[in-house]
Amino acid sequence: MDLLLISITIVCAGTLTFFILRLLFNQTQYTIKLPPGPSLFHIIRNILELSRNPHIAITKLSKIYGPIITLKLGSRITIVISSPQLAKQVLQENSQAFSSRTVPYASRVFDQHKNSLTFLPLSAEWRNLRRHCATIFSTQMLDSTKVVRQQKLKELLDFIKEKSLNGEDLDLGEAVFTTVLNSISNTFFSKDLSHSTSDEKSQEFKNIIGGVMEDGGRPNIVDFFPILAPLDPQGVQARMSIYFIKLFKIIDGIIEERMCSRDSKIDSGSEVGNDVLDSIISNVGATSQLSRNEIRHLFLDLFIAGIETTVVTVEWVMAELLRNPDKLEKVREELCQAIEEDAILEESHISKLPYLQAVVKETFRLHPPGPFLVPRKCDEDACIAGFLVPKDAQVLVNVWAMGRDPTIWEKPNIFLPERFLNCEINFKGQNFELIPFGAGKRMCPGLPLAHRSVHLIVASLLHNFEWKLPDGLTSEHINMKEDFGLSLKRAQPLRLQAISIKLS
Template identity: 50%
Template structure:
């Protein structure tokens, strides 16, 4: 064939190729035009430099510019940020079936934690089985009602300890004693034993291990932004997380071994504990059970790490806000004096009548949610949100901190005003998307029912029994918040769950009706 005969064939082929390429480019442009708005990203690193040291606050500021649904590029991770109640409802409820999957931070891959963890598993049969076990043996209403006396005893032990410290004029770390109380409660429901003594140094050590896991997961990790670095773990974050988890496993394995020995000696039938560990071991022994020892250890890690720290940090924040706003403290204590008989310890049944105390808890969770950014979700398939395309495998983050401080939703959003909830039916149990400290939908925090009972009970008991002040003549208006990124669950977007460490000591002063006999027992508190 000569060159002249080839020319007529060239043009149709060229035209077809050109048309195909143009169509593909046009389709890509149209898809891009339907992507959520967002700031321009830099080559390779994307928008990482715009996160700052407080990602939830930086993202809230960006949302004021680009809107409540915003697209970012964080290293190699395509991410969408949600900052309004209406879009949060779409993510957590309407499109929950598509967005219930997780992006896995590299630190969570320590000891293959993500492969067995109820928190990080996809919504499959294994995940449903673990949720069912937890709900039925720890967090169900029936089980919680049966353990009301246990919770009230733990609170009474806490009050005795604080009383002793007050009489000796020693300082009280509110976060630490609340942590120990909640930890022992979870331990009793899991193992039928107290794990630590609130008076011993083991409290601080156990808290250090728990916080250690959360701190490591919360550190900006290059392996999250650029997955190729997972092979080398350049910052040794996964390695340190493994060390903390191994320490927890040593404690749990000893308790499991003791229980197995007691069951071998046929003590279980006559002295059944009917706790979480018995339920897990019974399940293991069933034919066809997929529950392994490693699954049990991972589940216990999830329950203890999330359950103990989340509630204790909320109590710590509530006390800090009341100290900074003494007029609110006066109102809370006045309600307690009015509703609780003098000399009587607060009980769970009293909580329903303590409306201002409940409002204090809600307002604390609004301003200081345990997770400023909910744990990262991942789109299992392409999905549409508010008319915008969110491609498959995009990471989706709900900024509950931004929602809680949105002036379009809340009046005086940055002020601590519990009174706002006295005139509102808004709650934090996943039905109202203006207040989402525990999430919503199928992946709502399973420990919410326990936190709902323990936080107001402990906070109310401390306020009712003791008078709280700041030593050193520091005025309430002079207090300064001192936040630390501290414990953050971060995904490849360098964010999510945060439990702020207030790094403070607060005084406890015994009330016995005489101002001269009040015991001042703390050092200066700088919040």
């Protein structure tokens, strides 16, 4: 269904339910106590912008109504938070009341919401999955697998060097996707899931994960009007079912192959492996360990969240640096001073690159992977900033708006990494003006791996190559428009031409 037809459907459904909504929300106990917000007519008038760029549209509303606003969308009350102080109240000080998730219909496919770390309530099952993630992303585990990531990065650099020598340009996001895919698959399974950037499997994975992120993040009329769920008017659930079937087929095949291989090794007295999958399989059926179904859903979560976030961030970093040549030159100078000429960049070098770290922070400020984080649900009536947040309300934390708020940041729309030099602000959940990975108990468990991967990939790209736009284009031609979904990716792929610095 094309965008025009979707828009017409939404507008008609909104108009049809207008009088019902008036009965629901007017003259109720919430009329005075709820945070301020736009009228239903205002929302209908701006429905196209809300469906295409909800982060921008809602940020505009927050500038009118304040840092906490109410949106009455269909049968759901949505509260939007747009300040660090109120975000802290929601994510930390009142974390118990806001610990649950709103479950979109797109995530109900194959009962993903009942098995996913992302959507499970704080329960024994959730804590068990969280413990496994803490082990997977622990410093000890990441240190033990850094050689794998180093090898995959070398393959990326070799691929780019070949393109450079042939005078060819490349889709940077596509190349980085294959690297991150194989880095994660080797960390988890000790095997590549793609053999080259142009490999069919890599393209299929990219299409699947991109589809999940796009359909899972864009507004779905069924979430506002559940009565339409059997019709699936936008086809979201149908497409998500196809994506999940394909991903589960790949993951189940790997698990089955590994279990057979392990049985064979055990029977012959050979030593079994020690990657993440081996560690989990070794304890299947044991107390507090994971079932086969939980394993497949866990890996599905980790692949979807881990790959896209890293790839999107690397693309935004490179785009911003190319648009700001003076910042790019500062990164190069730092790399030359910190890394010996013939040395191989390693994760241990990241701590020696404060300006690069500032560049990544500035990119997260302007281009957070998830502009609203993952939506929360209020489990009980709560009071935030003197307003009522009613039970079952959806709560969005608009980190995109906070990153561009002039009351928080000087020159907020300017790419200025220097603001983070000699500054204690980080993105690990303690500083609420910069929380691209969330904060509190439900912040993203994969942050340690994302931190290592983004810094190392960007540093390696800049340390080994100079970069320019193809076909004589200049930095002014770089399209910085965003494409809204679960991740805020670039609307247009970043095509670049590399010039090898190290010819040997």
